[in-house]
Amino acid sequence: MSKPRIAIVGAGLGGISAALLLRAEGFDATLYEQAPAFSRLGAGIHVGPNVMKIMRRIGLEAPMQAMGSHPDYWYSRNWNDGAILSQIPLGDYARKTYGASYLTVHRGDFHQLMVDAVPSASLLYDKRLTAIADRGKDVLLTFADGTTAEADIVIGADGVNSVIREHMLGTELPRYTGWVAHRAVFPASALAKYGYKFDQCVKWWSEDRHMMVYYVTEQQDEYYYVTGVPQAEWDMSKAWVESSQEEMREAFAGYHPMVQSLIDACSEITKWPLLERDPLPLWSRGRMVMLGDACHPMKPHMAQGAAMAIEDAAMLARCFKAVGTEDYEAAFALYRANRIERASRVQKVSHDNTWLRTNEDPAWVFGYDVFNVPLVEPTRA
């Protein structure tokens, strides 16, 4: 296979990273995305030094630095009195210790920056994969619009409800964890009247729920909160629903006045189910391989789900470079061997929701360098 045709299904942060990193290694890759277009949905995202090292390789470190907020610390605070439970140094400390910046950004801005870096001919919208067939010599992809495509290698970056996972392992809905996340982004100016000094990045914790809060722009003029709140049921036909300030006030009754002011500041709130799967028995079959939420969806409580998808993409590109694409099964085995332990550990800590609640050393997450970590060999079955 001198120049394999690589199809990537799904242009989320994982799929786009794979396209950009593969192109940087000289491979051709085409993205097939079900959405007709992307919009700036109201959500933030942490981008740790482990991800910023990958943005450096892609050539997007400088625009990311200019886009995101650079918090000096991650604070954890007690829900009612605001007492500091942990203070994790970021800022200059992160740059020196982990080799790159720690940012918090608007997810839509981050995604758009990545989209803009892909040549438009390599990102096809309105392509919802409905069927896939490994024909031995190649793979046939069929889309909802009736079109088809052929590829030598297919990367399933199609998220928690992955069609490619379903093709490999059968139909099974992800597990609703019994938790939801409320999300709201709003102008920081709406908080001026309260007279508080708001933290750049803080998680408010009580026994069974929390609220994570941070700026999403370099100017720190947009603020974001995302919660974790228990809720017994979720209608799995819905990806998200509208929420309200009344619901938030009830869920966070008794929380510190700073938290109440955040709730008062914004009336547009969405609510999302938190979904998981157990670690999958396989990540690839034949000419198909998966990355990101397609193979290890997790609760977002470490703020590392997209980070794991992006790291997967970088490791997959590294393995293609090391092994070549001729023996794609060997490349897939090497990729899985070098990702499964870390992704599963992050899934577990995210599930337990303990990350940075107390002063702990985050170096194993933030210090990771996917391009230089020594490779382990796959164990033979």
Ligand code: FAD
């Ligand atoms: P996705 O982002 O889900 O992308 C999949 C793409 O595939 C989508 O564009 C979709 O439209 C497309 N697609 C799906 N099916 C098909 C199909 N059949 N055909 C074609 N295209 C298809 N992670 C962090 O790192 N930091 C955070 O701070 C953070 N906060 C979070 C907060 C919340 C409330 C939640 C729910 C998640 C959070 N995450 C965070 C996790 C993160 O959102 C996911 O882990 C990440 O988006 C996974 O990326 P992905 O590319 O694997 O999948």
